[in-house]
Amino acid sequence: MTEAPAASRPFRRGFLAMAPLWAGVVPFAIAFGVLARAAGYSALETQALSLFVFAGAAQVATVTLTAAGATATAIIITAILLNLRHVLYGLSLAGYISREHEPPRPLLAFLLTDEVYGLAVREYLQGRGSRRFLLGAGLSLYLSFNLGTLAGILLGSALPNPAGIGLDFIFPLTFLVLLVPLLRSPRDLAAAAASGALAVVLSHYAAPGTTILVSSITAALLSTFLRRRVPE
């Protein structure tokens, strides 16, 4: 039995560190595949979203808003808003990865999701992080997410209309389940409550994309500038 080359070990460790998350990623990707098809995206378009965008929340928002009749501009702005947090992940990781040169940043950036950031930064904080670990974790997620999407596309034609059996409820549920672990302080809770309440009111008057845009920016601005009124 031959020993793996030293350089490949962090890659493998990263790939396997993501394995427990496959259980969450694959069903999510399957659900996404089914729902994108239900929202009117073709099989090829659905797979292309997972291949090129590779951002679950933004993809779900994109197909949901398309189905709801939002304009392309509103969809794109919403996706940008949903992805703005990646700038912070990049800023946070940049200090760690600057001591290495391979693999190149533009490649690593493509794989920078919530989960990959979480695993990679933890590894760096434990003093054994590396770009190859990040690459391994990222490709592990990319592979499982795209295979899950493909499974959802294939299953989609066999399943009945998702809305008819209440499957459309998975949209708000998914975002709620993404939201809950982020609520770590009364401040976060206040920001979420403000945005949520505003969105309910606005949704009666504005398009879905506009609703998300206006309520989330307003609530985030209020939270930023009223921060002294609410305890951390």
Next chain:
Amino acid sequence: VTVHWIVILVVAAATYLTRVSGLLIAGRRVPKAVDRFLAFIPVTVFASLVTPDAGVGTASMWPRLAGLLVAAGVSYRYRQLWPGLLAGMAVFEALRLV
């Protein structure tokens, strides 16, 4: 249908830009207020994607609210996507058919 492809490609490019910009900026300082604003964005965006679909004022309001409540509780306890999704869907489907 061509609109779909434009949306896909622009969303892909925008997503990549957000991912690559932070990594390439490296070391630059962001004003504190901007930092705080961005930190609230996931929370406020997710919240605004949930509540309009809670069915307030519609026939399916109670099954939806019950499903969301249970999903929130389960995901608070287990901190993972799937248990909350399953529990929320189960409660919603059960109450919907009553």
